[in-house]
Amino acid sequence: MAxxxxxxKPAKAAExxxxxxxxxxxxxxxxxILLTLPKYAATGIHPIQITFFRYATGLTVxxxxxxxxxxxxxxxxxxxxxxxxxxxxxTWLHIxxxxxxxxxxTSAFAAVSLIPLxxxxxxxxTNGVFMMLFAAIFLGEKVPATAIWLGAACLGGxxxxxxxxxxxxxxxxxxxxxxxxxxxxxxxxxxxIIKFTAExxxxxxILFVVNCAALVFASIPAYFLWTPxxxxxxxxxxxxxxxxxxxxxCNIEALRRARSSIIVPMRYTVVVFGVLIxxxxxxxxxxxxxIIGMTxxxxxxxxxxxxxxxxxxxxxxxxx
Numbered sequence: 001m002a003x004x005x006x007x008x009k010p011a012k013a014a015e016x017x018x019x020x021x022x023x024x025x026x027x028x029x030x031x032x033i034l035l036t037l038p039k040y041a042a043t044g045i046h047p048i049q050i051t052f053f054r055y056a057t058g059l060t061v062x063x064x065x066x067x068x069x070x071x072x073x074x075x076x077x078x079x080x081x082x083x084x085x086x087x088x089x090x091t092w093l094h095i096x097x098x099x100x101x102x103x104x105x106t107s108a109f110a111a112v113s114l115i116p117l118x119x120x121x122x123x124x125x126t127n128g129v130f131m132m133l134f135a136a137i138f139l140g141e142k143v144p145a146t147a148i149w150l151g152a153a154c155l156g157g158x159x160x161x162x163x164x165x166x167x168x169x170x171x172x173x174x175x176x177x178x179x180x181x182x183x184x185x186x187x188x189x190x191x192x193i194i195k196f197t198a199e200x201x202x203x204x205x206i207l208f209v210v211n212c213a214a215l216v217f218a219s220i221p222a223y224f225l226w227t228p229x230x231x232x233x234x235x236x237x238x239x240x241x242x243x244x245x246x247x248x249x250c251n252i253e254a255l256r257r258a259r260s261s262i263i264v265p266m267r268y269t270v271v272v273f274g275v276l277i278x279x280x281x282x283x284x285x286x287x288x289x290x291i292i293g294m295t296x297x298x299x300x301x302x303x304x305x306x307x308x309x310x311x312x313x314x315x316x317x318x319x320x
Contacts, residue, residue: 015182015307020258024266027250032273034243035121040281047110050237051102055089055215057241062207071208090201092211097193098213104186106218107179114176115162116284118274123180124296125268128301129154129199130188132308138192147307153300158184160293163286220314246280 038050062071089262129151133140162177197206229237254263271294278284286294 006226016257017218017262017297020254020256020263021266023250023254024263026270027247027254027265028128028133028270029273030243030247030250031115031270032121032249032277034240035112035117035274036277036281037098037236037240037243038109039117041233043113045229045233045237046222047106047113047226048218049222049227049229050109050240050267052215052218053237054105054240055102055211055218057238058244059211059215059241061242061245062214064137066204066208068208071204090197093193093197094201094206094209095213096132096195097190098210100186100193100218101210101308102214102217104190107186111176113177114179115174116286116290117282118271118284118286118294119161119163119290120176120180121274121292122271122297123177124184124187125157125271125297125301126154126158127184127187127191128182128304130185131191132188132304134188134192135195139195144307147304150300150307154297154304156295157293157298159289161297163290164291185220189205199290225239252271264305266299268298271298 038045038047040048058094108120108124111124114120132141132143132151132241133148136143159172164174164176164177165171222291251263251267275286278286
């Protein structure tokens, strides 16, 4: 009987890996839909107002499932040994991250209203380069020479994906592309805070504080820039929060079932979904130059993710 149970472990691992890949693909599709909804229906609505709806509905979903007490009052005594550092109050750092998140999402919503969906999403995927850069600056992580070259290639792909006229230097910058790069930079800064706080505070409390703070910061300018919202627009704005929460859940569940070296590269399929949705919904056909840029971003980004995860595993084995 014992011998018959042994083959079940590899089979179960393969099943979990397949489920993780399916969840990652679902997260990529949801991420593309998250930017499609406001682009499709929110013409004339300020991006910060869209961000307000995203956090208002997202926080509502979290409160329905967990409740404020369950999210804020996580028992510290039962999980004290989870953290490598003594417990401290990191609320101020979560608030800083919330400001960055609100700025990132607002920039992303504004970007897709100015340039094609797939182009904007491809440029935003250069965030892996900024994650690596800021981790080296603020967390002291080492960056191999190969990663530097891959990062440079990824940024070059971002430039091409923005689809400028290469023969006209005055067109090399557009507001939509600039906002997309800004969104990627903000995500890179956020990732440093996420990595730092994940080892020092509880995920549920982090989610609660970040969503509450981001909602407050978005509501202030949204109040002064508010424009009337039609019932038709609400059908597309109210799902923003639930879609964002489902995207996060799919990513978390995928990472629980498989190594990040398998999961992270698959996230670049969001470019494919962006292209398909752009063609089917907005009749946005990417140029050859943009496709080349997207391909460079995807290939270099996948190798960069694989190299980063490989180095992290080596460091973990040495420290162990």
